[in-house]
Amino acid sequence: MQVITIVQTKGGSGKTTTAMLLGSAALDAGRRVTLIDGDVNAQLGRWRDSFELAAWEAVKKPAWPEALAIMSPPETVEGLLSLLEEEEARGVDLVVIDTRPGTHTDTEDFCLISDLVLIPARPVFAEWEMTHRAVLWMDDLRASIAEGERFPAVRVLVMDAGPKIIDAATREGGLSLLPKRDQDVLMEILRLDHLDVIVPHSKILEQMGFHGPLGPAAAANARAPGGRLVADAITRQLEVARLLLAGVDEVVLD
Template sequence: MQVISIVQTKGGSGKTTAAMLLASAALDAGRRVTLIDGDVNAQLGRWRDSFELSAWEGVTRPAWPEALTILSPPDTVDGLLGLLEAEEASGTDLVILDTRPGTHADTEDFCLISDLVLIPARPVFAEWEMTHRAVLWMDDLRASIASGERFPEVRVLVIDAGPKIIDAATREGGMAALPKRDQDVLLEILRLDHLDVIVPHSKILEQFGFHGPLGPAAAANACAPGGRLMAGAIKRQLEVARLLLAGIDEVVPR
């Protein structure tokens, strides 16, 4: 069973979006997924409610996947360890812990029992300080662990990237289209340990609460009159999610 904690020092950084993307890809791959929402705004914890309450406007809403469970975190580390043991015994393949913003001791507990810490990074100047702070926080946490003790892998995920950012990262000469400050930020991010996949900005991701997991949403829209364009857009995001999961599997094999 893989255990992933998603951390950032500020809210609105893409933590919940990253969790939903990973859950969508894992479900699509036939895996059982449990999401644990430790964030203060509980957006991930309300995902199913948002999905169930949304008006689908001519599209037959799919059933919520039985292989996806959303829980609140226990109050203690021992309780969390017990929960993870129970999840593994029940056949869960992937546990994702969404954490609250800031550098909190309970978030460090989540990290220390994880296989991977994922740090979402929006590649713009205004967000760079927070990403840098999160990376330094993980470095300090690693330094506090006794030599030889297990520590999770840490990777940065570039998320919510516009076309110019993607061109700059993937196409020769693309960097010139960015403002100098954004060039510097992107180069700094890419110098860190990061996943190769870049998550592009998308209206689909802004409406994740409405759509629910991407696979069932794509299938439902594909069956609806006039739903092919929406189905295609959701499928493109699902492909990004698959690439993200593949990158995770390379870092922490199942």
């Protein structure tokens, strides 16, 4: 069973969206998934409720997948370890933990029991300092444990990137199209240990609470009259989620 913890020192960085994308891709791959919402706004914890309340109008809404569970974290490390043991015993393949903003002791506990820590980073100057601070926080946490003790891999994930950012990161000469400040920020992010996946900006990401897990949402819209365009947009986002999960697997299984 893989355990992924998502951290950032500020809110609105894409932590919850990252958890939803990983959950969607893992479900699509036939895995059993548990999402643990340790954030104060509980957006991830309300995902199923938001989905159930959403009015889909002409599209027949699918049932919430039985293979996807969402829960709150226990209050103690011992409780969390017991929970993880229970989830593994019932066949869960992936646990994703969303955390609250800031540098908190309980977040460090989540990180230390994980296989991978993901740090979502929006490639804009205003957020670069917070991403750098999160990376330094993980470095300090690594330095605080005894030599030889297991420590999770840490990777930055570029989130919510516009077309110019994606071109700059993936196409020769694309960097020159960015303003100098954005060039500097992107280069600094890419100098860090990062996943070779960039999550593009998308309205589908903004509507994940409405759509629910991406695979069932795409299939439901594809079956509905006039739903092909929405189904295609959701499918494109699901393809990004699959790439994200493949990047996580590559790091964890290496």
